[in-house]
Amino acid sequence: MTVAYQLQSAGTHLSRTRIERRPLGPRDVQLDLKYCGICHSDLVAASDKLGGGMFPMVPGHEMVGLVSEVGTEVSGVSIGDAMGVGCIADSCRVCSSCESGDEHYCETGFTLSFNSKDRDGRANHGGYASDYVVDYDYLVPIPEGADLARMAPLLCGGITVYTPLKRFGVGPGTTLCVLGVGGLGHLAIQFASAMGARVLVASRSQAKRADAKRLGAELALDPDSDDVQAWLGQCDLILDTISNPHDLNQWFPLLRRGGKLCLLGVPTDQLSVFPALIVFGDRSLEGSLIGGIADTREMMQFAHTNGVAAEIELITPDEIEAAWHRLHDGDVQYRFVIDLEHLKDG
Numbered sequence: 052m053t054v055a056y057q058l059q060s061a062g063t064h065l066s067r068t069r070i071e072r073r074p075l076g077p078r079d080v081q082l083d084l085k086y087c088g089i090c091h092s093d094l095v096a097a098s099d100k101l102g103g104g105m106f107p108m109v110p111g112h113e114m115v116g117l118v119s120e121v122g123t124e125v126s127g128v129s130i131g132d133a134m135g136v137g138c139i140a141d142s143c144r145v146c147s148s149c150e151s152g153d154e155h156y157c158e159t160g161f162t163l164s165f166n167s168k169d170r171d172g173r174a175n176h177g178g179y180a181s182d183y184v185v186d187y188d189y190l191v192p193i194p195e196g197a198d199l200a201r202m203a204p205l206l207c208g209g210i211t212v213y214t215p216l217k218r219f220g221v222g223p224g225t226t227l228c229v230l231g232v233g234g235l236g237h238l239a240i241q242f243a244s245a246m247g248a249r250v251l252v253a254s255r256s257q258a259k260r261a262d263a264k265r266l267g268a269e270l271a272l273d274p275d276s277d278d279v280q281a282w283l284g285q286c287d288l289i290l291d292t293i294s295n296p297h298d299l300n301q302w303f304p305l306l307r308r309g310g311k312l313c314l315l316g317v318p319t320d321q322l323s324v325f326p327a328l329i330v331f332g333d334r335s336l337e338g339s340l341i342g343g344i345a346d347t348r349e350m351m352q353f354a355h356t357n358g359v360a361a362e363i364e365l366i367t368p369d370e371i372e373a374a375w376h377r378l379h380d381g382d383v384q385y386r387f388v389i390d391l392e393h394l395k396d397g
Protein backbone atom coordinates (compact mmCIF):
# COMPACT_ATOMS: atom_id res chain seq x y z
CA MET A 52 0.00 0.00 0.00
CA THR A 53 1.01 3.56 -0.77
CA VAL A 54 1.15 6.20 1.96
CA ALA A 55 -0.28 9.46 0.62
CA TYR A 56 -1.58 12.91 1.58
CA GLN A 57 -5.12 13.19 0.32
CA LEU A 58 -8.08 15.61 0.30
CA GLN A 59 -11.54 14.07 0.60
CA SER A 60 -13.25 16.92 -1.23
CA ALA A 61 -12.56 20.41 -2.58
CA GLY A 62 -11.11 22.82 -0.05
CA THR A 63 -10.79 20.27 2.78
CA HIS A 64 -7.61 19.46 4.71
CA LEU A 65 -4.97 17.04 3.59
CA SER A 66 -4.82 13.89 5.63
CA ARG A 67 -2.33 11.09 5.72
CA THR A 68 -3.88 7.93 4.37
CA ARG A 69 -3.22 4.75 2.41
CA ILE A 70 -4.17 4.37 -1.24
CA GLU A 71 -3.81 1.63 -3.78
CA ARG A 72 -1.91 2.19 -7.02
CA ARG A 73 -2.87 0.24 -10.13
CA PRO A 74 -1.15 -3.16 -10.39
CA LEU A 75 2.15 -2.91 -12.25
CA GLY A 76 1.42 -3.42 -15.99
CA PRO A 77 3.98 -4.79 -18.45
CA ARG A 78 5.02 -1.25 -19.52
CA ASP A 79 4.85 0.23 -16.02
CA VAL A 80 7.57 1.30 -13.65
CA GLN A 81 7.17 1.82 -9.92
CA LEU A 82 9.04 4.71 -8.40
CA ASP A 83 9.98 4.89 -4.75
CA LEU A 84 9.36 8.64 -4.43
CA LYS A 85 11.99 10.82 -2.75
CA TYR A 86 10.77 14.35 -3.43
CA CYS A 87 7.75 16.19 -4.82
CA GLY A 88 7.60 19.87 -5.65
CA ILE A 89 4.56 21.98 -4.74
CA CYS A 90 3.20 23.76 -7.79
CA HIS A 91 0.67 26.59 -7.64
CA SER A 92 -1.67 24.44 -9.74
CA ASP A 93 -1.84 21.93 -6.86
CA LEU A 94 -3.68 24.63 -4.91
CA VAL A 95 -5.95 25.40 -7.85
CA ALA A 96 -6.84 21.71 -8.24
CA ALA A 97 -7.40 21.25 -4.51
CA SER A 98 -9.75 24.24 -4.38
CA ASP A 99 -11.50 23.00 -7.55
CA LYS A 100 -11.77 26.62 -8.72
CA LEU A 101 -11.73 25.55 -12.35
CA GLY A 102 -14.19 22.68 -11.78
CA GLY A 103 -13.87 19.06 -12.84
CA GLY A 104 -11.84 18.09 -9.78
CA MET A 105 -11.66 14.37 -8.97
CA PHE A 106 -11.90 13.64 -5.26
CA PRO A 107 -10.54 12.11 -3.13
CA MET A 108 -7.40 13.74 -4.53
CA VAL A 109 -3.69 13.21 -3.91
CA PRO A 110 -1.97 16.23 -5.51
CA GLY A 111 1.59 16.46 -6.82
CA HIS A 112 3.12 16.49 -10.30
CA GLU A 113 6.78 17.34 -9.79
CA MET A 114 7.96 14.01 -8.44
CA VAL A 115 11.35 12.39 -8.38
CA GLY A 116 12.15 8.91 -7.15
CA LEU A 117 14.19 5.79 -7.65
CA VAL A 118 12.91 2.91 -9.79
CA SER A 119 11.90 0.08 -7.47
CA GLU A 120 10.07 -2.25 -9.87
CA VAL A 121 9.82 -2.64 -13.66
CA GLY A 122 7.21 -4.39 -15.81
CA THR A 123 8.09 -7.25 -18.18
CA GLU A 124 8.10 -5.09 -21.36
CA VAL A 125 10.06 -2.16 -19.94
CA SER A 126 13.45 -1.59 -21.54
CA GLY A 127 16.26 0.84 -20.85
CA VAL A 128 15.22 1.40 -17.24
CA SER A 129 16.93 -0.30 -14.30
CA ILE A 130 16.11 -0.69 -10.62
CA GLY A 131 17.63 2.22 -8.72
CA ASP A 132 17.60 4.68 -11.65
CA ALA A 133 16.61 8.22 -10.64
CA MET A 134 13.51 9.23 -12.61
CA GLY A 135 11.01 12.04 -12.60
CA VAL A 136 7.37 12.35 -13.57
CA GLY A 137 5.87 15.71 -14.47
CA CYS A 138 2.34 16.71 -15.40
CA ILE A 139 1.83 14.08 -18.10
CA ALA A 140 1.44 10.45 -17.07
CA ASP A 141 0.03 9.06 -20.33
CA SER A 142 -1.53 10.03 -23.65
CA CYS A 143 -3.00 8.34 -26.73
CA ARG A 144 0.38 8.16 -28.60
CA VAL A 145 -1.28 8.09 -32.05
CA CYS A 146 -2.81 11.54 -32.62
CA SER A 147 -0.83 14.16 -34.53
CA SER A 148 0.10 16.02 -31.31
CA CYS A 149 1.43 12.85 -29.65
CA GLU A 150 3.28 11.90 -32.84
CA SER A 151 4.99 15.27 -32.94
CA GLY A 152 6.09 15.01 -29.30
CA ASP A 153 3.44 17.38 -27.96
CA GLU A 154 1.68 14.92 -25.67
CA HIS A 155 0.41 17.86 -23.60
CA TYR A 156 -1.87 18.77 -26.51
CA CYS A 157 -3.04 15.16 -27.05
CA GLU A 158 -6.26 15.38 -29.05
CA THR A 159 -8.04 12.70 -27.03
CA GLY A 160 -6.89 14.26 -23.76
CA PHE A 161 -3.73 13.31 -21.93
CA THR A 162 -3.66 11.67 -18.52
CA LEU A 163 -2.47 14.11 -15.88
CA SER A 164 -0.30 12.68 -13.15
CA PHE A 165 -3.07 13.54 -10.68
CA ASN A 166 -6.67 14.80 -10.75
CA SER A 167 -7.20 12.60 -13.78
CA LYS A 168 -8.12 9.09 -14.82
CA ASP A 169 -5.64 6.68 -16.33
CA ARG A 170 -6.42 5.15 -19.73
CA ASP A 171 -8.25 2.29 -18.02
CA GLY A 172 -10.52 4.72 -16.16
CA ARG A 173 -8.95 4.39 -12.71
CA ALA A 174 -8.32 7.48 -10.60
CA ASN A 175 -4.75 8.68 -10.94
CA HIS A 176 -3.28 9.94 -7.68
CA GLY A 177 -0.29 12.26 -7.56
CA GLY A 178 3.10 12.55 -5.97
CA TYR A 179 2.37 13.61 -2.38
CA ALA A 180 2.94 9.91 -1.73
CA SER A 181 5.48 7.21 -1.02
CA ASP A 182 5.46 5.74 -4.53
CA TYR A 183 4.06 6.13 -8.05
CA VAL A 184 3.28 3.84 -10.97
CA VAL A 185 3.65 5.12 -14.53
CA ASP A 186 4.20 3.89 -18.09
CA TYR A 187 7.95 4.09 -18.76
CA ASP A 188 7.49 6.21 -21.90
CA TYR A 189 6.52 9.09 -19.60
CA LEU A 190 9.56 8.95 -17.33
CA VAL A 191 12.08 11.78 -17.30
CA PRO A 192 15.59 10.54 -16.42
CA ILE A 193 17.36 12.62 -13.79
CA PRO A 194 21.05 12.97 -14.72
CA GLU A 195 23.56 11.26 -12.48
CA GLY A 196 24.90 13.48 -9.74
CA ALA A 197 21.97 15.91 -9.88
CA ASP A 198 20.41 17.17 -6.65
CA LEU A 199 17.08 15.29 -6.81
CA ALA A 200 15.21 17.73 -4.58
CA ARG A 201 16.27 20.76 -6.63
CA MET A 202 15.48 19.02 -9.93
CA ALA A 203 11.90 18.07 -8.92
CA PRO A 204 10.40 21.53 -9.64
CA LEU A 205 11.85 21.45 -13.15
CA LEU A 206 9.32 18.75 -14.09
CA CYS A 207 6.55 21.35 -14.30
CA GLY A 208 8.08 24.77 -13.57
CA GLY A 209 11.22 24.11 -15.60
CA ILE A 210 9.55 22.78 -18.72
CA THR A 211 6.96 25.55 -18.58
CA VAL A 212 9.67 28.17 -19.10
CA TYR A 213 11.97 26.05 -21.29
CA THR A 214 9.33 25.40 -23.99
CA PRO A 215 8.79 29.05 -25.03
CA LEU A 216 12.52 29.84 -24.76
CA LYS A 217 13.16 27.04 -27.26
CA ARG A 218 10.14 27.79 -29.44
CA PHE A 219 11.04 31.46 -29.84
CA GLY A 220 14.73 30.81 -30.41
CA VAL A 221 16.12 32.54 -27.32
CA GLY A 222 19.92 32.53 -27.32
CA PRO A 223 22.93 34.76 -27.93
CA GLY A 224 21.80 38.06 -29.44
CA THR A 225 18.28 37.97 -28.05
CA THR A 226 16.92 40.06 -25.23
CA LEU A 227 14.35 38.56 -22.93
CA CYS A 228 12.24 40.23 -20.28
CA VAL A 229 10.89 38.10 -17.43
CA LEU A 230 7.85 39.46 -15.59
CA GLY A 231 7.62 38.14 -12.05
CA VAL A 232 10.34 36.45 -10.02
CA GLY A 233 8.65 33.44 -8.51
CA GLY A 234 8.58 29.70 -9.07
CA LEU A 235 8.56 30.12 -12.87
CA GLY A 236 10.43 33.41 -13.14
CA HIS A 237 13.48 32.34 -11.15
CA LEU A 238 13.86 29.33 -13.47
CA ALA A 239 13.29 31.39 -16.65
CA ILE A 240 16.14 33.72 -15.65
CA GLN A 241 18.50 30.78 -15.16
CA PHE A 242 17.57 28.95 -18.37
CA ALA A 243 17.68 32.05 -20.57
CA SER A 244 21.02 33.17 -19.14
CA ALA A 245 22.42 29.67 -19.71
CA MET A 246 21.20 29.89 -23.32
CA GLY A 247 23.24 33.06 -23.76
CA ALA A 248 20.41 35.59 -23.87
CA ARG A 249 20.45 39.02 -22.31
CA VAL A 250 17.93 38.89 -19.47
CA LEU A 251 15.96 41.78 -18.09
CA VAL A 252 13.64 41.28 -15.12
CA ALA A 253 10.76 43.31 -13.77
CA SER A 254 9.69 42.91 -10.17
CA ARG A 255 8.28 45.23 -7.53
CA SER A 256 10.24 43.47 -4.79
CA GLN A 257 13.72 44.77 -4.10
CA ALA A 258 14.78 41.42 -2.61
CA LYS A 259 13.58 39.59 -5.70
CA ARG A 260 15.38 42.03 -7.98
CA ALA A 261 18.59 41.26 -6.09
CA ASP A 262 17.92 37.53 -6.44
CA ALA A 263 17.23 37.95 -10.16
CA LYS A 264 20.69 39.42 -10.66
CA ARG A 265 22.29 36.65 -8.63
CA LEU A 266 20.48 34.13 -10.86
CA GLY A 267 21.86 35.69 -14.05
CA ALA A 268 19.73 38.70 -15.00
CA GLU A 269 21.71 41.61 -16.43
CA LEU A 270 19.24 44.15 -15.15
CA ALA A 271 16.33 44.08 -12.72
CA LEU A 272 13.80 46.89 -12.92
CA ASP A 273 11.10 48.20 -10.68
CA PRO A 274 8.12 48.33 -13.08
CA ASP A 275 6.91 51.54 -11.42
CA SER A 276 10.15 53.41 -12.01
CA ASP A 277 11.20 55.50 -15.01
CA ASP A 278 14.01 53.04 -15.74
CA VAL A 279 11.56 51.10 -17.88
CA GLN A 280 11.70 53.89 -20.50
CA ALA A 281 15.24 52.92 -21.49
CA TRP A 282 14.00 49.50 -22.56
CA LEU A 283 11.26 50.54 -24.97
CA GLY A 284 11.58 48.54 -28.19
CA GLN A 285 14.52 46.52 -26.88
CA CYS A 286 13.07 43.06 -26.15
CA ASP A 287 12.49 40.12 -28.47
CA LEU A 288 10.38 38.20 -26.00
CA ILE A 289 8.59 38.85 -22.73
CA LEU A 290 7.81 35.83 -20.56
CA ASP A 291 4.90 36.76 -18.33
CA THR A 292 4.89 34.44 -15.31
CA ILE A 293 2.43 36.47 -13.22
CA SER A 294 -0.66 34.55 -12.14
CA ASN A 295 -2.57 37.48 -10.61
CA PRO A 296 -4.58 39.94 -12.71
CA HIS A 297 -2.22 42.58 -14.14
CA ASP A 298 -1.90 45.17 -16.89
CA LEU A 299 -0.37 43.77 -20.08
CA ASN A 300 -0.49 47.10 -21.90
CA GLN A 301 2.42 48.42 -19.86
CA TRP A 302 4.69 45.75 -21.33
CA PHE A 303 4.05 45.61 -25.09
CA PRO A 304 6.06 48.81 -25.72
CA LEU A 305 9.18 47.00 -24.49
CA LEU A 306 8.98 44.70 -27.50
CA ARG A 307 10.75 45.47 -30.74
CA ARG A 308 8.98 44.92 -34.05
CA GLY A 309 7.76 41.32 -34.28
CA GLY A 310 8.35 40.74 -30.56
CA LYS A 311 6.16 38.42 -28.55
CA LEU A 312 4.63 38.55 -25.12
CA CYS A 313 4.03 34.99 -23.95
CA LEU A 314 1.71 34.19 -21.06
CA LEU A 315 2.80 31.36 -18.78
CA GLY A 316 0.79 32.23 -15.69
CA VAL A 317 -2.95 31.70 -15.99
CA PRO A 318 -4.86 34.49 -14.24
CA THR A 319 -8.48 33.42 -13.89
CA ASP A 320 -9.71 36.95 -14.66
CA GLN A 321 -9.91 38.63 -18.06
CA LEU A 322 -6.85 40.52 -19.22
CA SER A 323 -7.44 43.40 -21.59
CA VAL A 324 -5.10 44.45 -24.37
CA PHE A 325 -5.08 47.74 -26.25
CA PRO A 326 -5.02 46.50 -29.89
CA ALA A 327 -2.83 49.31 -31.26
CA LEU A 328 0.03 48.06 -29.09
CA ILE A 329 0.00 44.83 -31.05
CA VAL A 330 -1.00 46.03 -34.52
CA PHE A 331 1.39 48.98 -34.87
CA GLY A 332 4.37 47.07 -33.63
CA ASP A 333 3.73 43.83 -35.52
CA ARG A 334 3.77 42.23 -32.07
CA SER A 335 1.88 39.23 -30.79
CA LEU A 336 0.40 37.79 -27.65
CA GLU A 337 1.24 34.13 -27.15
CA GLY A 338 0.57 31.43 -24.60
CA SER A 339 2.48 28.30 -23.74
CA LEU A 340 1.62 25.23 -21.70
CA ILE A 341 4.26 22.93 -20.11
CA GLY A 342 5.91 20.81 -22.84
CA GLY A 343 6.15 17.32 -24.32
CA ILE A 344 8.08 14.39 -22.90
CA ALA A 345 11.05 14.62 -25.29
CA ASP A 346 11.45 18.33 -24.54
CA THR A 347 11.13 17.68 -20.80
CA ARG A 348 13.95 15.13 -21.01
CA GLU A 349 16.06 17.56 -23.04
CA MET A 350 15.32 20.36 -20.54
CA MET A 351 16.42 18.16 -17.61
CA GLN A 352 19.72 17.35 -19.30
CA PHE A 353 20.28 20.98 -20.28
CA ALA A 354 19.61 22.07 -16.70
CA HIS A 355 22.10 19.61 -15.27
CA THR A 356 24.80 20.48 -17.81
CA ASN A 357 24.38 24.21 -17.21
CA GLY A 358 23.90 24.21 -13.44
CA VAL A 359 20.25 25.23 -13.58
CA ALA A 360 18.20 24.09 -10.57
CA ALA A 361 15.30 25.36 -8.51
CA GLU A 362 15.93 27.32 -5.34
CA ILE A 363 13.90 25.41 -2.80
CA GLU A 364 12.57 25.24 0.73
CA LEU A 365 12.57 21.58 1.73
CA ILE A 366 9.66 20.63 3.99
CA THR A 367 8.31 17.52 5.70
CA PRO A 368 4.95 16.06 4.63
CA ASP A 369 3.18 17.42 7.72
CA GLU A 370 4.18 20.94 6.66
CA ILE A 371 2.41 20.79 3.28
CA GLU A 372 -0.68 22.73 4.34
CA ALA A 373 1.35 25.50 5.94
CA ALA A 374 3.40 25.63 2.73
CA TRP A 375 0.21 25.90 0.66
CA HIS A 376 -0.86 28.92 2.71
CA ARG A 377 2.53 30.56 2.27
CA LEU A 378 2.51 29.81 -1.46
CA HIS A 379 -0.96 31.30 -1.75
CA ASP A 380 0.47 34.49 -0.21
CA GLY A 381 3.49 34.42 -2.53
CA ASP A 382 5.82 33.74 0.40
CA VAL A 383 8.26 31.11 -0.88
CA GLN A 384 11.93 31.07 -1.92
CA TYR A 385 11.19 29.88 -4.70
CA ARG A 386 9.63 26.45 -4.64
CA PHE A 387 8.53 24.19 -1.80
CA VAL A 388 9.69 20.60 -2.14
CA ILE A 389 8.36 17.82 0.07
CA ASP A 390 10.90 15.35 1.43
CA LEU A 391 9.12 12.01 1.02
CA GLU A 392 12.05 9.87 2.08
CA HIS A 393 10.61 8.68 5.38
CA LEU A 394 6.93 8.85 4.53
CA LYS A 395 6.47 5.11 4.85
CA ASP A 396 8.25 4.86 8.24
CA GLY A 397 6.45 7.78 9.91
Ligand SMILES: [Zn+2]
Pocket residue numbers: 090091092093112138207208
Ligand atom coordinates in the same frame (compact mmCIF):
# COMPACT_ATOMS: atom_id res chain seq x y z
ZN1 LIG B 1 2.65 22.51 -12.11
Ligand SMILES: [Zn+2]
Pocket residue numbers: 142143144145146147148149150154156157158159160
Ligand atom coordinates in the same frame (compact mmCIF):
# COMPACT_ATOMS: atom_id res chain seq x y z
ZN1 LIG C 1 -2.61 11.88 -28.44
